[in-house]
Amino acid sequence: MSRWVPALGVIAVWIVVYSFTKGENTLALPGREHTELHQTLTDFNNRLLASRDTNPVMQVTNSISAVLRDVFDWLQRMLARPNLPRPVPEIGWLGVVAIATWIGYAIASWRIALLILVSFLSFGVFGYWQESIDLLIVTGMAVGITIIIGMPLAVLSATSTTANRVITVVLDFMQTMPTFVYLVPVVLFFGIGVGGAVVATLIYAVPPLVRIASFGIREVPATTIEATDSAGQTYGQRLFKVQIPMARKTIIVGLNQTTLAALSMATIASYINGPGLGKPVLNALVANDFGGSFVPGVLIVVMAVMLDRTTTAASERSEKVARGGGGNLRVRRIVLAVSGVVALVAVYLSRLELSLAEFPEYTIGATVSDAADSAMSSFVDLVGGFAGGFKDAISYGFLNPMQSLLAESPWWVSGLGILALAFVFGGLRAFVTTTICLAGVWYLDLWHDAMLTLTMVLVGTVLVMVLALVLGVWMARDRRIDLGIRPLLDAGQTIPPFVYLIPVLALFGPSRFTAIVAGVVYAAPAAIKLVADGVKGVSPTTIEAGRSTGQTTWQEITKVQLPMAKGSLVLATNQGLLYVLSMVVIGGLVGAGALGYDVVLGISRSEEWGKGAAAGLTIVLLGVMLDRITRAAADVRRDDGPGPRRAFNVRLPIGPPK
Template sequence: MAAPSRPRRRPGRPVLVAAVLLLWVAVWIPAHGVHTLGLSPADLTPLHRWLNDVNDTIGANRNSSPVFLYFFNEIRAAVDALVTFIQDLISQPSFGRPVPVLGWLGVVAVVAYVSWAVANAKVALLAAGGFVFFGLQGLWQESMDTLALTLAAVAISLLIGIPLGVWAGLSDRFHRLITPVLDFMQTMPTFVYLAPLTLLFLIGPASATIATLIYAVPPAIRLTAHGIRSVPRPAVEATESLGATGRQTLTKVLLPLSKRTIVLGVNQTIMAALSMVTIAALIDAPGLGKTVIKALQTLDVGTAFNAGLAIVVMAIVLDRVTTAASERARPSGPVPRFRRPLAGGLGVVTAVCCYLSYTYVWAAEFPDGPGLGGALSRGADSVTAWAQAELSTVTEGIKDLITYGLLNPFQALLVESPWWLVGAVALALAGVLGGVRAAVVTAVCVGLLIGTGLWQDSMTTLAMTIVATMLVMVLGVVVGVWMGRNRYADRIIRPVLDAGQTMPAFVYLVPFLALFSATRFTAIVAAVVFAAPVAIKIVADGVRGVSATTVEAATAAGSSTWQLITKVQLPMAGASLALAANQGLIYVLSMVVVGGLVGAGALGYDVVAGFSQGQLYGKGLAAGAAIVLLGIMLDRIARTSSPSKTTEGN
C-alpha cells in the first residue's frame, strides 16, 4: 500500500517577500530608466496649474463670495480675535502692540501659581524658572507668541474634543464612526495640514491656530472616550439602580472617575499643539518656530539652537505641569489644612505681581540680561565648527556608509524603475503582507500618486522613509529587547525616551544640521532619532509582556540567551513589532518631510516651495496630497501585517 503523500508546505511571508524583491531587482536591471515619469523641478502639470487657478480664483472672490464672507472669513476673524486677545495679555509691548495686561513678572507669577495649584511646589519652581529662562535668552516675546498660539489652539481643541470624547465614550456607534477619522487625522504628517488651510484662511495666526487644533484634537477625543469607557461597569450599574438620570451618571460617576485620563488627554493635546505651532511658522505663525525656520534656512545653527532650546524648555514645563496634574487627579486623602490659607496668601502675592507688571515698565518689559541667548548661540556655533572640523572623518564615514550602502541603491531602485514595476511590486507586497484590502488601498494610492505628477519626488521620499524606518527598527529591537529583559536598563533609558517624545520635530534638525550639514542624511538621522523612542518603548513592552512561564520553560529546556530572544520572546512579541513598525513609519514620514528644510528635497521641499512661491502653490498642494497617499499606503500595509495573520506551513 502506498504511503500517504505529505502535505506541501506553503511558503511563509518572509519567503514570498524575498521572492518579490528578487524579481523586482531582476526586472530592474534591463528596464531601469524607462517609464519613470520624471519631471524637471520647474515643470508644472495640468493639475498643478489648475490648483494655481483655483487659488487665484479664491483669492479674487474671497471678499465677495457668501461662503467666505459669512463662514470662512468669520471663523478666521474669531480665531484671530482669540489669538490677539491672548497676545495682548502676555506679549512684550512693541510697535503697534499695547502694553500687556500681564508683563513678564505677572506671567511668571501666574504660571507659578497655577502650576502649584494643579501640581506641586517643585513643578511650580520648574515652571517659573523655565519662563524666566525665556527672558534671559532674549526670546520673551517670541516665547509668549508661541504660548499664545498654543493656548488658543488648546482651548478650542478641548472645547471640541472633550464633548466629542464623552459622546464617543457613551455611544458605541459614534465611537466606531469617529475612530477611522481620528486614525486618518493622526496618520497625516504635520506639513499636510498647512497648504489647504492657507487656501481657505490665508497665512497668519488664524490658519496656524486652526491647523494646530486639527492636529491636536484627536488625543483629547481618544483619551476622553477611553476614560469614559474604562469606568468599572459595576459603579455605573450601582448608580443607575439608585435612580440616577443619564446626566447625573455622567457628572457624578463617569467624569469624576475618568478625570485622570481626561487630564492626560489635555497633556497630549498641549504637546501636540506645541509641536504643530512651531511647524506652522511656515505659514507666518509668530513665535519661536519662525526664528528656528529662518535660522535653518540660512544654516545659522547658533540661532536655531537658542530658539530650539526655548521650545524644548517650554515643552518640558507644559509636560511636567500637566503630567503632575494628572497624577493629582487620582483619588486621594483630605486636603491638608494649611493648603487653603497658603493658596490665599500665594494668590495675593500673584495679584500684587500682576499689578506691578501692569503698572511699572521694569515689571512689564523683561530687563536686558547678561546676553544668555547670545552666549548660547556663540557656544553652539563654536561647537558646530569644532564638530565639523574634528569629527568630520567620523560623520562623513557614517553618512557615506548609509548613503552609498543603503539610500542610493534603494533610491535608484525606486526612482529608476518603471512606474508600472513599482506599482506591481507595491501591490504584491501589500497582498502578501496585508491581504486583499491592503492591496486595494495600495492600488488606489499608487494610481493617485501618479495623478499628482510627482512620482519621482514621491519615490525619493519613500526611499528615505523606508531606509530610516529600517534603522529605527534596528534600534527598536536592540534597545527594546534590552529594556524588556533588564528592568534596570528600562529605568535608566525610559525617562530619556519620554523626554525625547516631548520635543517638537523641528528641534531634532538642529544638532544634526551641525554634524552633517544640509543633506538628505541630516533628515534621515533626525527622523531616526525622532521615531526611535516610540518604537523602542513598544518593543520593550511587548518583550516584557511575554509570559514568564514560557520563558522559564524555554530556559529549563536549555535555550541560550540568543535562542531565548530569537526563538521565544521576539516571535511571541510579533504583534508589538508590527505596531512598532507601523508607528515608526508614520513618525519617520512626518520627519523626513520636515527635513525638506535642511536639504532632504523631494516632497518636503515641494511643500515649502509652495508656501514661498506663488507659482508653485499648486505643486505644493499636490505634494501634500502625495504625502498623505504615502502615509495611508504605508500605514495600511504595516497595520495589517500582524504576525498573527501569517499562514505558515507545518
C-alpha cells in the same frame, strides 16, 4: 512558512525586470515643472482667493481668522507686547511669572510651581520673552478650542457605536497625515499668520483628546452604569456625575497629549508666519546657523517639558483629591491665599515699574548662541570624518540602490512590486488599500517624487528598527538599563519634531540624509519602548522552559522572545514608518527634496500651490498605505503566529507622543 521567502522572491523578480528597464517611463518631472492637474489645482486656489469677499465659505473662514487674530492681539497686549498709548504690556513680565507660578502650585504642587518659575525666567534671560509668550498664547488658544470641540466629540464617540465608527475614520485620516501637510489647506482658507497657525494647531491637537477621553469614558465599569440607571438617573446626570468624574485621570492624560501636540504644531506653523519661537528656529535653519537656532530650540524643549510635567502632575493630584488625599488642605489653602496676594502685588508692581514690565534687554542668549556654535564646530571637526563615512556608507550601500530600484524602475514595475509585497505581508485587505493609494499617487502626477520619499522613509524605518531591536531587547532583559534609558526616551518624545533638525543639520548639512537621520532620532523612542514592552511581556514560564533545554542567550532572544513579541515588533514598525514619514516631509526645509520640497514650494509660492497640494495628498496616500500594510501584517501575524493573542489597533498620534 515565513513571509520573507515570497517577499524576497518578489524583490528578486523586480530587480531582474529593473535591470532591463531602468530609467524608462519613471514619470519624473524635471525641476519645478508642473502638470495640467497641478495647474488646475492652482487655478482653483486662485479663484477661491479672488472670491474672498463674496464666497460664503471664504467669508466664514475669514471671519474666524479675524476673530482668532483679535483674541491673540488682545492677549499679546496683555502679556507681552507694548501697546500704545501705554508703552508697556498691561501685565508686565513679573506679573506674568507670578501668576503662572501660582497657577502651577494651585493645580499641582510646589515642585511644579518651581519648574514653571524657572522656565518662565529662562524665556526672558535668554532673550526670547515675547516669542515664548506668543507661542504659549497660540498653544493655549488651540488647546482651549480643542477642549470645547473635542470633549463633546469624545462623549459622542464613547456613547454611540455608530458615531464612534465615523469619528474613528476621520481621526485615523487626521493622524496619518504628516504635520507639515496641514499647512497647505489651512493657508488657502485661513491665510498666513495667527489665524492659520491657530487653526492648523487646533486640527492637529483634536485627535489625541478625542481618542483618549472617549476611551476613558468607555472604560467606566458597566456595573457602575447599571447601578446609576437603576437609581433613575438621566443621561446627563450619569454623564456628568459618574462617567466623566470616573474618567478624570484619563481625560487629563488626553489633555496632556493634546497640549504637547498643540505645541509641536504651533512651532511648525511658524512656516506660515505663525508667531512664537518657531520663527527664529526656522530663520536659523534656512541660514544653516546652528547657534542661532540652538537657544530658541532649547527654549521650545523647556516649554514642552514644563507643559508635560504640569499636566501630568495635575492629573496625579486630581486623582489624589478624588480619593480624599492631597495632603493638609488647611495649610494648602493658607499657602494659596498668601501666594495669591503676592502674585497680585507682583502684577501691581509690574504696572508701575518699567523694569518690571519689560524684561531687561541684557540677556545671555547671544553668548550662549556663540558658545553653542563654537562647540558644534568643534564637535563637527572631531566627528565629521566618522559622520561623513557613516553617511556615505548608508547612502551608497543602502539608500542609493533602493532609491534606484523604486524611483528608476518604470512606474508600473514599481507599482506591481509594491502591490505584491503588500499582498505578501498584509493579505488581501492591504492589497486593496495599496491599490487605491497607488492609483491616487499616479493620478496626482508625482509618482517619481513619491518613490523618492518612500525610499527615505523605508531606509529611515530600517535604521529605527535596528535601534529598537538592540535597545528594546536590552531594556527588556536588564531592569537597570530600562530605568536608565526610559527617562531619556520620555524626554525624546516630549521634544517637538522641528527641534530635531537643528543638531542633525549642523552635523550633516542640508541633504536628504539629514531628514532621514532626524526622522530616525524622532521615531526611535516610540519604537524602542514598544519593542521593550513587547519583549518584556513574554511569559516568564515560556522563557524558563527554554532555559531548561540549555538555550544560549542569543537563542533565547532569537528563538523565543522576539518571535513571541513579533506583534509588538510589527506595531513598532508601523509607528516608525509614520513618524519617519512625518519628519522626512519636514526635511524638505533642509534639502531633502521630493514631496517635502514640493509641499514647501506650494506654501511659499502661490503659482505652485497646486503642485504643493498634490504633494500633500500624495503624502497622505503614502501614509495610509504604509499604515494599513503594517497594521494588516500585525493582524495576520496575530492570527497565525505563536505567542499570546493581542489587539494591535492602537493609534498613536504623529507628533510629540508620550
